[in-house]
Amino acid sequence: MPRSKPIRLLLVLAATVLVSSGCQSREAETTSLPAAPHSNSEWRLIGNNGYEQHFSPLTKISDANAGQLKLKWYADMPVRDGLVGVPLVADGVVYQSGPLGLVFANDLRTGKLLWSFDSGIKFPLGVIPAWGSRLSRGLAILDDKVFRATGDCRLIAIDRTSGKKVWEAQSCNPDEYRTITGAPRVGDGKVFIGNANADSGVGRGFVDAYDANTGKRLWRFYTIPGDPSQGFEDKAMEMASKTWGKEYWKKGGGGSVWEGITYDPRTDLVIIGTDGSIPPSPLDRGEGAGDELFTNAIVALKADTGEYVWHYSTTPGDGWNYAAAMPVILADLKIDGQARPTVLSAPKNGFFYVLDARSGKLLNQPKPIARVNWASHVDMATGRPVKLPDAEWWNKGPEGVVVFPYTMGAHNWMPMSFSPNTGLVYIPVSEAGSRISTDPKFMIGRVDVDIYHSKTHGGPFKGKLVAWDPIKQEPRWQHDLGAPYQGGTLATAGNVVFQGTTEGQFRAYSADRGEPLWSFDTGSAILGGASTVEVDGEQIVLVAAGSGTTASVGFMQQYSGGAGGPPRLFAFSLQGKATMPPLQPPPGAMPEPPAPRPVAALALKGKAVWDATGCELCHGFKVIGGPGSVPDLRRIGAARLGLFPQIIRGGLLTPLGMPDYREMVSEDDLPALRAYVLEQAWLEYDSQKRSKDAD
Numbered sequence: 001m002p003r004s005k006p007i008r009l010l011l012v013l014a015a016t017v018l019v020s021s022g023c024q025s026r027e028a029e030t031t032s033l034p035a036a037p038h039s040n041s042e043w044r045l046i047g048n049n050g051y052e053q054h055f056s057p058l059t060k061i062s063d064a065n066a067g068q069l070k071l072k073w074y075a076d077m078p079v080r081d082g083l084v085g086v087p088l089v090a091d092g093v094v095y096q097s098g099p100l101g102l103v104f105a106n107d108l109r110t111g112k113l114l115w116s117f118d119s120g121i122k123f124p125l126g127v128i129p130a131w132g133s134r135l136s137r138g139l140a141i142l143d144d145k146v147f148r149a150t151g152d153c154r155l156i157a158i159d160r161t162s163g164k165k166v167w168e169a170q171s172c173n174p175d176e177y178r179t180i181t182g183a184p185r186v187g188d189g190k191v192f193i194g195n196a197n198a199d200s201g202v203g204r205g206f207v208d209a210y211d212a213n214t215g216k217r218l219w220r221f222y223t224i225p226g227d228p229s230q231g232f233e234d235k236a237m238e239m240a241s242k243t244w245g246k247e248y249w250k251k252g253g254g255g256s257v258w259e260g261i262t263y264d265p266r267t268d269l270v271i272i273g274t275d276g277s278i279p280p281s282p283l284d285r286g287e288g289a290g291d292e293l294f295t296n297a298i299v300a301l302k303a304d305t306g307e308y309v310w311h312y313s314t315t316p317g318d319g320w321n322y323a324a325a326m327p328v329i330l331a332d333l334k335i336d337g338q339a340r341p342t343v344l345s346a347p348k349n350g351f352f353y354v355l356d357a358r359s360g361k362l363l364n365q366p367k368p369i370a371r372v373n374w375a376s377h378v379d380m381a382t383g384r385p386v387k388l389p390d391a392e393w394w395n396k397g398p399e400g401v402v403v404f405p406y407t408m409g410a411h412n413w414m415p416m417s418f419s420p421n422t423g424l425v426y427i428p429v430s431e432a433g434s435r436i437s438t439d440p441k442f443m444i445g446r447v448d449v450d451i452y453h454s455k456t457h458g459g460p461f462k463g464k465l466v467a468w469d470p471i472k473q474e475p476r477w478q479h480d481l482g483a484p485y486q487g488g489t490l491a492t493a494g495n496v497v498f499q500g501t502t503e504g505q506f507r508a509y510s511a512d513r514g515e516p517l518w519s520f521d522t523g524s525a526i527l528g529g530a531s532t533v534e535v536d537g538e539q540i541v542l543v544a545a546g547s548g549t550t551a552s553v554g555f556m557q558q559y560s561g562g563a564g565g566p567p568r569l570f571a572f573s574l575q576g577k578a579t580m581p582p583l584q585p586p587p588g589a590m591p592e593p594p595a596p597r598p599v600a601a602l603a604l605k606g607k608a609v610w611d612a613t614g615c616e617l618c619h620g621f622k623v624i625g626g627p628g629s630v631p632d633l634r635r636i637g638a639a640r641l642g643l644f645p646q647i648i649r650g651g652l653l654t655p656l657g658m659p660d661y662r663e664m665v666s667e668d669d670l671p672a673l674r675a676y677v678l679e680q681a682w683l684e685y686d687s688q689k690r691s692k693d694a695d
């Protein structure tokens with residue numbers, strides 16, 4: 001695939017559905033939880049127990065005393081971009097993955113850095129692996145090893161005592177527009193990993209399984225079919241090929257497994273979640289296409305062989321990029337009086353699904369967790385969504401359609417948790433819409449990623465923490481939050497739910513009723529989930545934080561006025577005595593940008609180049625940069641602006657992670673691109689001046 005292919009960055013769209021907020025008195029009907037695979041002093045898997053429930057049986061911190069939680073310690077992480085993985089713990093050591101392929105081991109009792117591992121990512125890399133290299137959603141621990149995947153597509157096993165590499169495997173090819181931002185998962189002596197292509201429109205999604213001890217690849221499962229003339233890998237691909245329409249293999253790709261992979265110990269199946277199909281418009285894909293298997297699906301594979309077992313398509317024949325790639329939760333639920341092994345999924349499309357873990361069948365009527373306007377409901381007879389023609393923007397004029405959920409989804413990758421005690425799923429929900437239109441002038445990949453705009457769409461634009469009853473398919477309680485994009489959740493047997501916010505608050509609620517119990521201002525944006533362990537009789541809650549556009553926080557936080565504090569790891573307990581130093585003040589007023597102010601028409605032309613080449617992946621939408629390693633280009637200054645051609649097309653800053661764009665941005669495009677960047681600086685300067693004058 002030529003590197004010059006423009007990237008069609010697509011985010012997620014979501015819609016919302018109204019959920020009534022009735023209160024139920026009935027206890028949820030659940031059967032017992034699987035034993036945690038290790039003691040309460042450890043948190044080895046991203047979701048703690050083998051069901052990826054992000055649940056802890058610890059009770060020392062409870063709804064009765066959580067209000068007295070204090071900071072035990074904080075550790076400044078030696079990186080510039082935020083951390084978003086769930087902190088793992090084994091043998092008194094906290095493990096965290098950082099940007100640029102780093103892994104950190106900190107002492108659980110003091111926060112002291114014990115060792116750091118550098119996976120040696122080498123720039124220059126293409127745009128997508130360069131972006132992915134700044135974002136890692138976490139680690140996995142099995143026995144004496146900790147596993148991480150890297151932005152340049154490697155899976156690495158590290159000895160968790162010495163911090164030295166044990167083995168390394170190349171799972172995908174970064175030159176094929178691929179990167180790994182997801183956390184590896186472990187189970188059955190294997191390590192599982194997929195990859196992302198940031199909706200670049202190329203490549204087939206796949207998931208790999210490796211022997212945890214040796215690093216030998218055991219199997220690979222492709223999620224979408226390739227060119228039939230090359231032969232199909234398996235029967236599942238042959239079946240899937242019949243759902244993609246005419247000459248589909250020449251049109252695009254999709255089905256990335258970019259985060260959700262869960263090993264199910266009950267069935268010995270690996271449950272994966274897949275991304276949508278690309279290009280985003282059904283009109284640009286195979287003519288006469290059907291469901292486009294296995295995109296936007298939950299798929300179950302045999303752990304031993306990677307053989308297909310079942311799938312459930314959440315958004316077949318998608319036009320809104322409603323990925324189902326987010327992590328699922330495994331739970332044993334009593335439905336219609338019968339105990340069932342279930343898989344719980346809240347994909348981007350806004351519905352909540354309870355599937356039979358053995359067959360993938362719907363066990364109850366999916367209901368929306370946020371506003372949804374692309375489908376009226378899911379038909380229980382067919383298991384399919386009933387789509388609404390009004391949401392089919394590809395059949396509408398250039399004014400487009402405002403679709404709910406927005407492009408980031410009603411729920412994205414941030415961990416949801418499940419408490420077997422309350423029977424509730426705690427979901428970080430986005431309630432917002434996006435305008436999508438066929439007018440390429442102001443759209444990226446035909447999706448309006450200017451989510452700020454969404455505020456003017458007339459619908460809601462906010463986050464919510466929702467405690468969802470998966471049996472009744474309705475909320476038990478919910479709280480509105482600021483920005484739509486919010487942190488993952490942790491549930492405990494102490495009847496507490498923890499959640500961090502983009503605005504930097506780390507909060508506790510009672511799990512059964514949602515009463516706010518405690519809140520701590522960390523000053524740094526939080527997106528990842530928290531973990532909790534007990535050591536020396538003390539229960540400690542851990543959460544990582546920090547900003548940076550590449551951690552997908554920056555742009556949200558710009559819009560929400562969110563926290564811009566440094567990347568930090570926090571530990572809280574009832575006995576904590578630490579204090580935080582005062583936070584650095586935010587950057588001062590914008591200096592006057594270099595003159596002359598660019599011509600509007602040229603700047604508008606430059607916006608199209610900016611959007612088409614994926615600059616916003618790192619520099620933010622509309623050039624609004626967040627704190628972190630990537631500079632805010634609106635503060636660039638005349639000297640650096642003078643080097644614009646050398647920076648964009650000369651590789652001047654490639655050793656520092658700024659991609660070389662000589663194949664994607666032409667010589668002729670440079671003045672327009674430069675004008676767009678400069679115009680955004682002027683716009684910000686003017687608006688700051690206006691608000692100062694108004695004071």
Ligand code: HEC
Nearest residue numbers: 130131613614615617618630631636640647653656657658
């Ligand atoms: C993969 C992430 C990434 C992408 C995508 C990206 N950049 Fe950068 N860019 C960087 C990083 C990192 C730096 C800072 C390097 C350093 O530390 O000096 C940078 C620096 C720059 C600078 C110099 C700023 C200064 O103050 O020195 C300019 C100009 C720039 N980028 C423009 C662009 C444009 C235009 C695009 C799209 C065509 C783009 N970048 C896409 C990561 C990225």
